[in-house]
Amino acid sequence: MIDDTIVIPSGPIRADTDTVSTIRQVPGGSAANTAAWLAALGADVSFVGAVHRADVDRHRAALPGVDARLQPSDTPTGAIIVLVQGSERAMLTDRGANADLDFDAIPDGLIGDHVHLTGHAMAASDGSAFARFIGRAKDAGATVSVSPGSVAYIDALGPDRFAAVIAGADVLIASAAEAEALAFAPPSATLVLTQGADGVIVDGAHVPAVTAPAAVDPTGAGDAFCAGFLARWSVDRDAVAAAREGAAVAARAVGMIGARPAQPK
Numbered sequence: 001m002i003d004d005t006i007v008i009p010s011g012p013i014r015a016d017t018d019t020v021s022t023i024r025q026v027p028g029g030s031a032a033n034t035a036a037w038l039a040a041l042g043a044d045v046s047f048v049g050a051v052h053r054a055d056v057d058r059h060r061a062a063l064p065g066v067d068a069r070l071q072p073s074d075t076p077t078g079a080i081i082v083l084v085q086g087s088e089r090a091m092l093t094d095r096g097a098n099a100d101l102d103f104d105a106i107p108d109g110l111i112g113d114h115v116h117l118t119g120h121a122m123a124a125s126d127g128s129a130f131a132r133f134i135g136r137a138k139d140a141g142a143t144v145s146v147s148p149g150s151v152a153y154i155d156a157l158g159p160d161r162f163a164a165v166i167a168g169a170d171v172l173i174a175s176a177a178e179a180e181a182l183a184f185a186p187p188s189a190t191l192v193l194t195q196g197a198d199g200v201i202v203d204g205a206h207v208p209a210v211t212a213p214a215a216v217d218p219t220g221a222g223d224a225f226c227a228g229f230l231a232r233w234s235v236d237r238d239a240v241a242a243a244r245e246g247a248a249v250a251a252r253a254v255g256m257i258g259a260r261p262a263q264p265k
């Protein structure tokens with residue numbers, strides 16, 4: 001889990017003076033964002049994450065419709081500053097309590113038909129716990145998808161080790177930059193290559209992006225894509241149809257500030 005601070009400057013950032021900006025503080029975190037979108041799409045979804053113990057109730061309330069199993073930590077909840085400049089972002093990240101996430105403490109009973117994991121959950125580790133959990137999920141009969149989440153995590157672990165850790169995945173959803181850094185996907189995985197405004201390539205087919213009526217903030221568009229993709233893929237494993245649904249949900253995401261669907265009032 002992450003507390004996002006989204007900063008959208010009104011123009012070029014000026015040094016040593018004020019730049020008028022839109023600033024919003026919203027809940028975030030890649031896997032949590034995907035869980036929120038899945039719930040909004042009507043899926044039955046559970047989420048496991050780690051936050052400071054004082055933030056457990058606040059972050060659970062920020063995931064309506066999600067069975068949120070939050071592990072309390074004495075470490076401050078993770079935080080990120082997202083600087084949005086057009087279609088590009090710069091992200092300054094403090095992982096905080098996310099580093100305390102305990103995969104081995106997740107009960108077997110929480111593993112459902114499908115498990116979605118992001119590379120954020122193995123940052124600053126050797127990936128062993130991540131790999132063990134993939135193994136547990138497969139042993140339980142679940143399918144597994146992985147989204148690397150950031151080139152930085154692949155670089156930190158090394159592409160060979162990263163690929164070995166995610167070797168059991170059935171679906172790899174990666175940006176073009178992440179796929180290039182990884183160099184190769186697990187041979188058994190369906191590779192879903194997201195290319196932003198250039199759409200998606202999956203199973204040899206190109207799926208065009210869906211143009212948002214008014215693009216406001218690209219934060220979490222990839223997480224929303226994952227939700228749309230998985231909601232459709234879980235029905236009949238049609239990856240091309242799933243990519244189309246993912247593109248449609250991603251277009252909804254970029255039309256609002258923050259990475260999650262609007263909460264019901």
